[in-house]
Amino acid sequence: MRGRFTPKGMTDVAEMEERGVSSAVDLRSDTVTRPSAEMRRAMAAAEVGDDVYGEDPTVNRLEQRAAEIFGREAALFVPTGTMGNQIAVHLHTRPGQEIVCEARSHVYNYEMAMAAAFSGCLVRPVASSDGRLDWRQVAPQLSLAAPYHRARTGLAVLENTHNMAGGVVTGAAQTAELCRRFHELEIPVHLDGARIFNAAAAAGASVAELSRDCDSVMFCLSKGLGAPVGSMLAGSRDFIHRARIVRKMLGGGMRQAGVLAAAGLVALEKGPARLAQDHALAKRLAEGLAEIRGVEIDPARVETNIVIFGTARTGFSAAEIVARMAEHNVLAGAAGPDAIRLVTHLDVDAAKIEEALRVIRAAIERA
Numbered sequence: 163m164r165g166r167f168t169p170k171g172m173t174d175v176a177e178m179e180e181r182g183v184s185s186a187v188d189l190r191s192d193t194v195t196r197p198s199a200e201m202r203r204a205m206a207a208a209e210v211g212d213d214v215y216g217e218d219p220t221v222n223r224l225e226q227r228a229a230e231i232f233g234r235e236a237a238l239f240v241p242t243g244t245m246g247n248q249i250a251v252h253l254h255t256r257p258g259q260e261i262v263c264e265a266r267s268h269v270y271n272y273e274m275a276m277a278a279a280f281s282g283c284l285v286r287p288v289a290s291s292d293g294r295l296d297w298r299q300v301a302p303q304l305s306l307a308a309p310y311h312r313a314r315t316g317l318a319v320l321e322n323t324h325n326m327a328g329g330v331v332t333g334a335a336q337t338a339e340l341c342r343r344f345h346e347l348e349i350p351v352h353l354d355g356a357r358i359f360n361a362a363a364a365a366g367a368s369v370a371e372l373s374r375d376c377d378s379v380m381f382c383l384s385k386g387l388g389a390p391v392g393s394m395l396a397g398s399r400d401f402i403h404r405a406r407i408v409r410k411m412l413g414g415g416m417r418q419a420g421v422l423a424a425a426g427l428v429a430l431e432k433g434p435a436r437l438a439q440d441h442a443l444a445k446r447l448a449e450g451l452a453e454i455r456g457v458e459i460d461p462a463r464v465e466t467n468i469v470i471f472g473t474a475r476t477g478f479s480a481a482e483i484v485a486r487m488a489e490h491n492v493l494a495g496a497a498g499p500d501a502i503r504l505v506t507h508l509d510v511d512a513a514k515i516e517e518a519l520r521v522i523r524a525a526i527e528r529a
């Protein structure tokens with residue numbers, strides 16, 4: 163394996179090996195990263211207590227730091243982004259309401275129908291060309307009057323960056339404008355900011371600016387920031403107080419969770435600074451892909467760490483290409499019958515990206 167890397171890459175390989183990163187080029191998601199040595203040290207040394215009693219000092223510190231960074235009154239440590247989103251859905255809505263969101267959004271497609279199962283709500287998806295909600299398309303889908311026909315819109319959920327739209331960033335001005343419009347109609351807004359730090363790095367704005375007008379925001383420590391586990395939900399003091407109760411309902415009240423929060427703190431303080439590297443690697447990946455026969459991708463539209471390319475003109479299905487790639491230790495995910503998603507993260511470097519491109523080219527261009 164070592165032989166496949168440039169001298170610069172060798173340093174990375176040694177560091178990756180220390181963390182137990184496999185030799186595969188794993189581009190399935192930015193959730194596959196292994197905790198750094200610094201995180202493991204922080205976990206081992208973490209001061210802990212019973213967080214259900216509010217007595218874990220490390221969790222409390224993480225919650226305070228997250229609230230500070232987002233300019234909010236309070237924040238809550240939750241095991242997953244899904245739980246953070248669904249707690250927000252539950253608190254902002256009443257059973258029998260609708261939730262409006264972009265058609266490819268996570269809250270609609272990948273959260274096990276929990277908006278319906280747990281909160282009794284119907285999701286009203288709104289298609290957009292690029293993952294950013296366009297008010298002209300949203301407005302006709304809202305339901306505010308005629309209570310005997312259609313359920314009322316009780317919540318809007320935004321996603322930034324937008325995962326399945328290819329890591330697309332919604333800027334601070336556009337988010338503020340959407341929030342203003344929803345709020346005029348008394349519709350609260352939750353931001354699924356699983357990758358809001360990627361959005362901030364790309365937009366040159368702070369996460370506080372990008373989420374300021376949203377009523378609540380969830381972000382993940384366990385994606386690009388590199389923590390092994392955990393997400394945060396931030397909002398007003400009262401909202402987070404009630405969120406803590408719903409977290410307990412969902413079985414998310416953890417005890418000596420400081421061992422996880424310690425890794426989360428390292429992720430929060432150190433993770434954001436290196437996201438630009440992931441974005442540069444994703445751009446390089448997209449540029450290389452654009453040179454492969456039949457691949458459909460516009461590198462100019464790759465804004466963060468997610469690259470989705472079309473395979474319809476290659477002569478192979480996405481699943482076939484993914485399977486061929488896996489034979490050569492390059493892992494990716496099909497994002498539909500004719501689309502493949504690749505995600506860069508801290509456990510891939512420039513050498514691994516070149517290796518991935520070589521394997522993808524061979525998978526597609528071999529007769």
Ligand SMILES: Cc1ncc(COP(=O)(O)O)c(C=O)c1O
Pocket residue numbers: 241242243244245247268269321323324325354356357382384393
């Ligand atoms: C946009 C988005 N929101 C929420 C989540 C949920 O995070 P988790 O996997 O921690 O439940 C993900 C995870 O991939 C995501 O991409």
